[in-house]
Amino acid sequence: MNEFLDDVDAAILGHLARLHARLDPPPADLNDRVRFAIALENIDLEVARLGEELLVGSGARAAERVSTVTFESASLTIMVTVTASAAGTVRLDGWLAPAAPLRVELRLRAGGPGGTGGGAVDGGPASGGEVLSVTADEVGRFVFDGVRPGLAQLLVHPIAGGGTTVVTPSLSL
Amino acid sequence: MSAGAGRRGATTGSDVEVASDRHDRLARCLERARAGDHGGIDAIVNELNPLLWHVARSQTLASDEAADVVQTTWLELLRRLHDIRSPRALTAWLVSTTRREAWRVNARRRRDGAADPAGLDMVAEDAPSPDERLGADERDRALWRHYRRLDERCRALLRVVALVERPDYDDVATALEMPRGSIGPTRGRCLDKLRAMLLADPTWSAS
Numbered sequence: 001m002n003e004f005l006d007d008v009d010a011a012i013l014g015h016l017a018r019l020h021a022r023l024d025p026p027p028a029d030l031n032d033r034v035r036f037a038i039a040l041e042n043i044d045l046e047v048a049r050l051g052e053e054l055l056v057g058s059g060a061r062a063a064e065r066v067s068t069v070t071f072e073s074a075s076l077t078i079m080v081t082v083t084a085s086a087a088g089t090v091r092l093d094g095w096l097a098p099a100a101p102l103r104v105e106l107r108l109r110a111g112g113p114g115g116t117g118g119g120a121v122d123g124g125p126a127s128g129g130e131v132l133s134v135t136a137d138e139v140g141r142f143v144f145d146g147v148r149p150g151l152a153q154l155l156v157h158p159i160a161g162g163g164t165t166v167v168t169p170s171l172s173l
Numbered sequence: 174m175s176a177g178a179g180r181r182g183a184t185t186g187s188d189v190e191v192a193s194d195r196h197d198r199l200a201r202c203l204e205r206a207r208a209g210d211h212g213g214i215d216a217i218v219n220e221l222n223p224l225l226w227h228v229a230r231s232q233t234l235a236s237d238e239a240a241d242v243v244q245t246t247w248l249e250l251l252r253r254l255h256d257i258r259s260p261r262a263l264t265a266w267l268v269s270t271t272r273r274e275a276w277r278v279n280a281r282r283r284r285d286g287a288a289d290p291a292g293l294d295m296v297a298e299d300a301p302s303p304d305e306r307l308g309a310d311e312r313d314r315a316l317w318r319h320y321r322r323l324d325e326r327c328r329a330l331l332r333v334v335a336l337v338e339r340p341d342y343d344d345v346a347t348a349l350e351m352p353r354g355s356i357g358p359t360r361g362r363c364l365d366k367l368r369a370m371l372l373a374d375p376t377w378s379a380s
Contacts, residue, residue, distance in 0.1 A: 011379035017335035026226035169244035
């Protein structure tokens with residue numbers, strides 16, 4: 001016990017690393033998703049963690065998929081219902097709690113559905129990624145309609161410009 | 174990698190060299206990231222994302238949970254970049270944050286009364302089992318068989334330590350809240366146990 005590490009130990013650990021890399025590799029798009037999510041200029045941010053995720057199943061029509069996601073940060077809860085329409089676009093119905101007329105941005109990664117580009121700066125500050133912006137109403141409700149599917153991220157900005165921006169991890173619409 | 178005792182010095186020397194190359198590279202990326210260069214942080218993600226994935230998965234998270242936890246950890250890093258000055262501190266901070274975020278997800282799932290996802294070696298239900306994916310290689314099968322006999326904490330520790338360089342062993346063990354001396358310059362209980370089982374198994378050899 002507690003002898004110094006030697007070459008056999010190195011061989012065991014090396015073998016273990018190769019085996020895990022093969023049996024349980026990270027998802028192929030994980031690097032892309034992370035790089036998209038952190039390509040933000042505003043460093044004064046608060047992270048909203050993924051809370052409950054419910055797949056409500058098909059809506060009235062079979063072509064309609066509905067899911068509800070909740071993100072929670074220290075100061076804010078963001079609930080989003082995502083509805084995929086037959087037309088191929090996506091509608092987001094969101095609520096903020098506590099309710100406040102805050103500016104909500106939806107960052108979309110550049111490129112078509114599936115994000116085949118895979119470039120390191122997709123959706124980054126200097127790239128062609130798209131940003132949609134709305135203001136929540138007084139009960140905290142906001143809507144994005146006709147959104148193209150793909151990788152997206154929500155940002156909720158403080159009222160008076162300064163202060164902390166709440167950001168979510170990237171979500172696949 | 175050779176198990177020959179005569180090459181021990183050379184192997185150790187090159188380990189240190191490789192580790193210090195990696196540290197130098199990470200240190201340069203960290204400097205760039207701290208100066209607000211997105212290329213710097215992207216390079217750090219490319220380098221350390223697999224490590225964070227394996228930390229998250231070693232804490233019994235399902236694949237999609239692990240992917241979310243890894244993203245949350247990187248977002249948290251954006252807030253902390255100004256506090257983190259060395260590659261060793263960076264790796265340790267990322268590992269311990271991933272572990273803590275994984276703990277939150279596990280706690281919430283249990284509070285909600287949901288069952289834990291299948292163990293760390295499992296993937297989606299429709300995917301082939303680890304046993305099927307292992308293949309026919311006897312040496313691989315032997316390692317996996319004995320590794321699976323270790324307790325969950327040992328499996329988590331060894332899975333993660335296997336991915337970092339030797340100078341980081343102690344930092345990573347600490348970040349995983351494993352007892353001091355569980356691995357580092359000396360072989361701890363977990364590696365000792367696995368090593369004993371492997372050396373007693375004629376189907377596994379170090380080289």
